[in-house]
Amino acid sequence: MPVTEMDEPAPATRSAVHPWRDLLQRWSDEWLDPVLHEQERHEPFPDEVRAARWLGGPGATPQELARLEERLGVELPPSYREFLRTSDGWLDTTTGIARLLPAREAGWARDLDPEVIEGRAGDGEPDDVPDEEYFVYGDEQKSWAIRTGYLSGMLKISHTPGAGDAYLLNPQVVTPDGEWEAWYLAHWLPGAVRYRSFWDLMNDEYRSFRGDQE
Numbered sequence: 666m667p668v669t670e671m672d673e674p675a676p677a678t679r680s681a682v683h684p685w686r687d688l689l690q691r692w693s694d695e696w697l698d699p700v701l702h703e704q705e706r707h708e709p710f711p712d713e714v715r716a717a718r719w720l721g722g723p724g725a726t727p728q729e730l731a732r733l734e735e736r737l738g739v740e741l742p743p744s745y746r747e748f749l750r751t752s753d754g755w756l757d758t759t760t761g762i763a764r765l766l767p768a769r770e771a772g773w774a775r776d777l778d779p780e781v782i783e784g785r786a787g788d789g790e791p792d793d794v795p796d797e798e799y800f801v802y803g804d805e806q807k808s809w810a811i812r813t814g815y816l817s818g819m820l821k822i823s824h825t826p827g828a829g830d831a832y833l834l835n836p837q838v839v840t841p842d843g844e845w846e847a848w849y850l851a852h853w854l855p856g857a858v859r860y861r862s863f864w865d866l867m868n869d870e871y872r873s874f875r876g877d878q879e
Contacts, residue, residue: 761825
């Protein structure tokens with residue numbers, strides 16, 4: 666599988682352990698606030714989730730992570746691996762994503778959801794998007810400037826029934842510190858919103874969640 670390394674290295678702090686527990690605990694507390702947020706969900710969270718004040722579960726064991734990497738034939742990117750070690754799966758991030766998959770369910774998009782690939786194959790520009798246009802992240806990014814040829818080689822890590830919204834990790838574009846590019850596909854969005862890492866994607870999704878509730 667060909668790999669393209671991003672020209673710009675990720676900030677040095679991303680090489681350290683990402684503070685997932687802090688981020689996810691804030692997210693849980695705010696989702697579960699009965700006045701501010703929980704009424705925005707289609708149905709109430711289960712009683713055990715509300716009692717635990719935690720939308721995830723126990724972290725994946727080293728054995729579970731090793732089995733996932735063996736099944737995929739690749740080493741997981743650091744921030745995603747650290748996420749799974751903190752919580753092996755997750756409920757809603759925003760109203761657009763219903764569930765982050767546990768290690769035993771994550772898999773290649775071509776196997777789990779080939780319609781994601783087929784449905785996006787005609788979106789945006791073809792695979793000849795030049796590097797100077799493709800490797801733009803943040804507010805200046807053009808969501809339609811994607812390389813659809815990457816889709817068949819992406820890892821699907823979320824599930825939302827019927828909506829077509831998904832989080833994908835792209836092992837074909839890697840930062841110098843081993844992070845995979847992360848994509849957010851939404852049914853309302855031409856192309857995708859892309860990030861340098863899963864950590865960056867989740868922080869942006871948290872900001873989006875906060876903004877939706879204000």
